[in-house]
Amino acid sequence: MPELPEVEGVVRALAPAATGRTIREVTISDIVIQSKQLGKEAVLKGITTEDFIVEMAGMMIKDITRRSKYIYFHLLKDGNECLLVSHLGMTGAWFTVASLEEITELKFRKHAHVIFTMEDGGLLVYSDIRRFGEVRLVGCEADHPPLLKMAPEPFDAEACQHFLDMAATPKYARKPIKEVIMDGQVISGCGNIYATEALFKMAMHPARVTEQVSLKWKKELFAVIVAILQESIDAGGSSISDYRNINGEAGTMQDRLKMYGRKICFACGVSTESMKIAGRTSVYCPDCQK
Incomplete structure (x- = not known):
């Protein structure tokens, strides 16, 4: 799942490509329409497809920013401001293209679920292979309490x-401690990848009980998390599985990861082990991390 650095990379690329442009019309994929008809909420959340199409027509994109793992499209229409909130889920991706054929990876082209046709004729496209992401139109943050x-x-x-x-x-x-630092109400944007890396750098076992971590070590752990997040932002994020920056571009942070996804410890050469924490697979070194 894309974490803060990956979402930041999307925003940094998307903002100059889409800011200032006006949406002429919206097309929703058949699979999302059918999902809504069945009372489900695939991709498009909190609004009917019909209302979304009407509301989005004529919207001008004022700005695009990031909040934690969410993308915020700040919109303006008839003097009224509103917010389009997007979460990439497991496999979400945004594209700014002249036509769908420009989306080079077939799996993203086949799963283009929300297509904004701009006044200038270009397209702003949200694709999502597994459809775990979301696109949600609200007046402001307070309209969606989470x-x-x-x-x-x-x-x-x-x-x-x-x-x-x-x-x-x-x-x-x-x-x-691993579960705590992955909780978005505790630290914004730190998911499994960067929590794994931070705990390895701290030589800290992911299952260590949080109250058993001293105040000094908590402060150091937080500083390490921030440094790793910044390093990943600078590297364009980690392109693992189906994550892509806009238009299919990949990051390079995956080449720098020292524990996530590894079978052998980067530091000591011992075989890594794994366990489930908060439903996620936590990889760690049984020798280095205590």
Whole structure:
């Protein structure tokens, strides 16, 4: 699943390509339409396809920003501002192209589910192979309360103290440290990849109980997480599985990962082990991480 660095890469590429353009019309894939008719919510969330098509026509994209793992399209229509929120899920991707044929990977071209035709004739396309992502139109963040529960951005001054405060609460104190740092209400944007890398760098076992981690080590762990997230942003994110930047571009952070997905420890050469934490596979070195 794309994490903060991957989403940041998408936003940095998407913003200059789409900001200032106006949407003329919207096309929704048959599979999403059928899903909505069956009372399900594949990709398009919280609104009917008919209402979405009407509401989005004439929208001008004022800006595109990132909040945690979400992409925010700031929109303007008839003097009214609103927000299109997108989460990439497992396999979501955005494309700015002249035609669908320009999407070179067939799997993304076949799964183009929301197609915005712009006034200039170009296309802004959301593709999602497994359809776990979402596109949601709201007036503002408060219209979708889960958005308000996200932790501060990890690069913000208050983010470390927020992490320390949350980690000390009864809800999190007895949980494994890996589960805590992957929780978006504790640290924004740190998922399985970068939590794995940070814990390896700290020589910390992913199942260590959070209240057993000293304040000093919590502070150091947070600083390591921030540094790894920044390193990945600079590298364009990790192109693992079906993650792509806009228009199919790949990042290079996957070449720098020292523990995630490895069978042999990068540091000591011992075979890695894995366990399930919060439903995710956690890879670690049984010798290096205690």
